Amino acid sequence: MQIRSFQLSDYRSVTELLKESLSEECCEETMGAFARQLSWDSDLILVAEVDDTIAGLLIGTIDHSKGYVYRIAIHPAYRRQGLGKALVASMNNRFRQRKVLKVLIAKDKHNEMLLPFYESLGVTPLDFVRPARPLAIVAG
Known part of the structure; x- marks a missing residue:
């Protein structure tokens, strides 16, 4: 497995x-956020590659001194193999290099179902917040 920039x-x-790996609604929201983050800072989009296959993705962003994990997606065939943890650890390293003071999980209905995964990494429900600069704009 290799973790690298998109x-x-x-x-x-x-x-x-x-x-x-995502529901249709979540995929649409994520594609918009993905495009916006590419235009802001593509180094905060990480991929997990296994045998020359993109098996995982993590989209992060920084707003002031806070780092946000916006979306993590792991292909169903590669789940429970440590890709998610490796992506989060790599993103945390990038956040530290940029002097981010706090890392949070961007709160939306799609990330809330991943709470057990984040809790296994030591994240508490208080670390789930809405970023001041939203990556995804939800119609509604």
Whole structure:
């Protein structure tokens, strides 16, 4: 497994991963946030690669001195193999390099179902917040 920054050549594989691993609604929201984060800071989009296959994705962002994990997606065939933990650890390293003081989980209905995963990493429900600068704009 290799964790690395997203590259433009990954785009097709990442969109397929998102379609495979997220609900249709979540995928649509994530694609918009993905595009916005690419325009802001592509180094905060990480992929997990296994045998030349994009198996996982983490989209992070920084707002002032706070780092946010916006979305994590792992292909169903690669779940429970440590990819999610490796992505989060790598993103935390990037946040530390940028002097981020606190890491939070962007709160939305799609991330709330991942609470057991985040709790296994030591995240508390208080660490779930809405970023001041939203990555996804939900119509409604």
